[in-house]
Amino acid sequence: MASKQSIQERRQVMAKAEAEGLEYIGPCPSHLGEAWIDIPLPDGQTNRTKVVWPKSSAPCPLVIYYHGGGLSRCSPDLVLAPARGFATMFSCVVACPTLNQLPDQAFPGPLRNAWEVCAWLSDAKNLNDGVLKDARVSVDPGRGFVVGGISSGGAAAAVIGTIPGAISAGFEDFVGVTPLQSIITGIFAGIPFLVTEAMLPAQYRDIFRSRDENKVADDTARLEIESRLDVHSPWFSPINLNLSEFKIARNHPPKVFIYGGQLDEFRDDSTIYAKWLSQLEGVQVRASVLEGEGHMGWLTPPWPASHTRRIKETTLDGMGWLLNLEWDRNQDLPI
Template identity: 25%
Template sequence: MDPQAWFILKQLESVGAPPLDLLTPEQARLGADFRLLAGAPEEVAKVENRTIPVPGGEIPVRIYTPAGEGPFPALVYYHGGGWVIGNLDTVDVPCRMLANRAGCVVVSVDYRLAPEHKFPTAVEDSYAAVKWVAEHAASIQVDPERIAVGGDSAGGNLSAVVALMARDQGGPSINYQMLIYPVTQHSYDTKSYQENADGYFLTKNTMVWFWNHYLRDEQDGKNPYASPLLAEDLSGLPPALVITAGFDPLRDEGEAYAERLKAAGVPVEATRYDGMIHGFFWMPGVLVQGNAAINQAANALKHAFHVVKTS
């Protein structure tokens, strides 16, 4: 294990906070503030909070616009937190870094959380958000021909699912999917679940707690829009970056999804950060590898957007 990640685990252990799976969702949301691990927020040319319509209501989004002349490519970003916790602030620092380093507008989406809003609400909100970006591109200095989706953990799950939905429902056009240690299947039987069930930040019990709050019943877990690894056909999806962490229960299902994408003819860049724990992508303030992963993601986005522009 990376010594920095080990140090963070020891620090978190010393705080003595109860495990998430012993808390109510409300208690978990109050306690789950890891912004100190993200470091100081970078300046971005413009940051705007607004709300957008979704089926049955509206949700907040935060729009980060880099310096320069638009229209810019766009990344629609979905935060992690097991569909139960997390918010725009959780991923504020990585979103700022991605906007600056990839030279793209980042639209961070505050989809509605479970258990108040169970599956498929988060999926519907996430899909509505990418449609909104495509339809209102001109008003936020975005090029509608260059839109990517991305997210971490549950947000990686939502990114993969939105890419599937956009393919299945004829749009909007998505050029790239950035999947950071994504949840891809409602199952706990992988080798990485056995190896990393406890003691590495995200535990098996916490994932069971997240899934139980998110799904209405067991059948939902078999739906490809909850478990994209179960989708029969992954052809015709946008190129993907899949980042996994060595000490993460979700490692194997993320890598299995990358392999299935490859087998379906989708271009995939898959990287395992061997010494890392779940959540490292939004800990660039304390983890060198967190910074490296954000730089890798920004470079992959830049390349993908350039390919679309010149093709």
């Protein structure tokens, strides 16, 4: 029987996979620019964020895309491949923040910092007068402002989508957070982790079967992360919010794209999140479960499943719908 990996060992494994992925996708293409920036946080710390932009003079939509890793490992390089893809296919500026890690930072610290980074990026002048100034490119969130991510990054995006409404409704969990300077227009939630048996509302229990049907041989990592979360907090999942508050729906981003994998232990998280969203009047939802897929998305590491045409097309279709933009299907797909 294989030994159980510590968090540090899992971090090392993923760091190696990211490094191999960077070699696989190669240097930044000539039609794009990219750079690391340090975003200031209210507690005096900074967040290391990778920004990718098209070399275009037109004002660009903004996409914030959070990496996965169970809130305990990985970096923005995990999602550099789709970030370059979005910038190429939709001429948007893409910011990939570091999703701070448990247990180094206690919950809900990683999610709170994810929000603060989003709030900083929502003020267009921070990018336009900073990293984009010499690039002669500008970002205009009014052309589209999508917050998304994969796995725990997709869950972070789902949480962020509900915070403006929860603030308006007076939820104490979000007192003191920095307000947004631009309105989020879309949420992209790929294979998110949003549900546990302990917090699941009764109306969803009959469809919560994927943990058993797709049980992994070693679920130590998931259980270890769950033990460090307050699963009843709206910082963990929007499903913990009271939908009787009208302001939540009124202030929620108007479009949400969600996908899960049929063979993923988190499959039903996507389905339940979509059903929860369907109760929000005025919110359009596109949700799908990809047949034959597990816990996988378009990622940088050179795993065959993370670079299939199907996974790329699903990702581009979702982001294009959120941005109200089409992508050229006759064009070669980015790496």
